[in-house]
Amino acid sequence: MSELDSLIKEIANVQSNGINAAIIAAIVSIIIGFSTIMFQWRNAKRTSIVSSISKERIEWVNNMRDNFVEFNNSLFVLNQQRKFLYPEHIEQEINVLLKLSNNIELLINPTESYSKALIQEIESVLVLIQIDKTSVDKIGQKYKDIMKLQQIILKSEWSRTKLEIEKGKVIDNEKVKAIYSEKANELGLQSVNKNENMNSLQEIIYEKTEKEMISYFFEEFSIGKKTKDYINLQKKIYDLKIEVLEYAISRFTFIDNTRDHSKYLPSIIPLLAVYLGMFFTMKNQQWGALLFICIAIVLIVYFIARDRKNRNKAIFLLEIFKQARDRKIKEKQL
Incomplete structure (x- = not known):
């Protein structure tokens, strides 16, 4: 009888071990499944953010660059030819520059220091170019200063876009400021402030x-x-x-x-x-x-x-x- 009891106990232990192993396997499966769901959710969220950032920001930067190019071309041509143009023609060209200036002001970040400096330079050159005695060289120097600020803004925004795509999230203002300072140093321009x-x-x-x-x-x-x-x-x-x-x-x-x-x-x-x-x-x-x-x-x-x-x-x-x-x-x- 004792042998039968011990055999029954052994069978019960085997069954118990089998149940325990099944419980462990179930727990492990739940943990792995939950981890997989969380990982996939995070990847999906990151992909969504990256897609939104890359599409909208790249479109915005390209639009800003096109306005920069058009403004610069118009300013350069007017500066070189204004002594040979009629007053009404000069007025028309200035109106074109004013329109482009407004577009640029709406596109750039009004709180960013380099953007503020760009607007100030543009407003200054628009005043100077309407004065007959202003030399071509003086406006030419303003033109170069404007281009340098535009380069800083464009390079910084491209770097910002790349970084946000890599991280899958929008970076904070302090990091944006650091990017602008870094690009300004690369182009040989110290902080505007x-x-x-x-x-x-x-x-x-x-x-x-x-x-x-x-x-x-x-x-x-x-x-x-x-x-x-x-x-x-x-x-x-x-x-x-x-x-x-x-x-x-x-x-x-x-x-x-x-x-x-x-x-x-x-x-x-x-x-x-x-x-x-x-x-x-x-x-x-x-x-x-x-x-x-x-x-x-x-x-x-x-x-x-x-x-x-x-x-x-x-x-x-x-x-x-x-x-x-x-x-x-x-x-x-x-």
């Missing part, structure tokens, strides 16, 4: 969230850019006041301390203890306990990985700002 870069960095340090601040500076120092871009950014940071640098250092230090992932490690041991206790004492709910503990551990690992990534970025940026502060202090002492 000497304090713009400094004020922009101060706003990021004082007003932006931790995530936004880390994202901006880490993106600016990311690998793959030209050497002069890194040098220019380091110079901008060095030009900040000592109190701004110290506040940035305090923020990065706070991120370093609060994102220390080792604080999560002690919580894993009690979770394992709870799981083992539930596993051995509550046989009917042991797979529910396993699922609960697995989810808890996965969440903990996720938060550890996320915080560790942000902490590493903060430590990297912390050292850069410390070097700038220490250098300023050292130079003041000399």
Whole structure:
């Protein structure tokens, strides 16, 4: 009889193991299925954003470029020939320039500093070209200044479009400003506002969230850019006041301390203890306990990985700002 009982128990154990294996397989299938759905949803969302951005923004940039070209051609021809034209003909050409100027003003971003500078240059040249005594060379120089600003705007918007397509999302205003400054430097034109870069960095340090601040500076120092871009950014940071640098250092230090992932490690041991206790004492709910503990551990690992990534970025940026502060202090002492 005892042999029969043990045989029945063995069969029951085999069946139980088979059921348990089926439960595990079902849980794994659910997790994989959910992950696949989330991945596909994110890809679909990114594709939709990229499609919308690329189509509308490229059309807008092309339209802006066409208006730039037409304005420049009309201005160049009028400047060269106005001494030989009748007043009514000159007036007609100026009206054409005014119309194109209005189109350009509607197309460009009115809050962007280089766009403001372009409008000012266009308004200035439209006044000068109506004065008979204005020399051809003076208007010719204005023409060159206008073209340079137009090149900065077009190159910056193309770079912005490429970056947004790569990331699958619209980039923030601080990154747009950085792109404009970068293109201006490439074309040999310094910022139209000497304090713009400094004020922009101060706003990021004082007003932006931790995530936004880390994202901006880490993106600016990311690998793959030209050497002069890194040098220019380091110079901008060095030009900040000592109190701004110290506040940035305090923020990065706070991120370093609060994102220390080792604080999560002690919580894993009690979770394992709870799981083992539930596993051995509550046989009917042991797979529910396993699922609960697995989810808890996965969440903990996720938060550890996320915080560790942000902490590493903060430590990297912390050292850069410390070097700038220490250098300023050292130079003041000399």
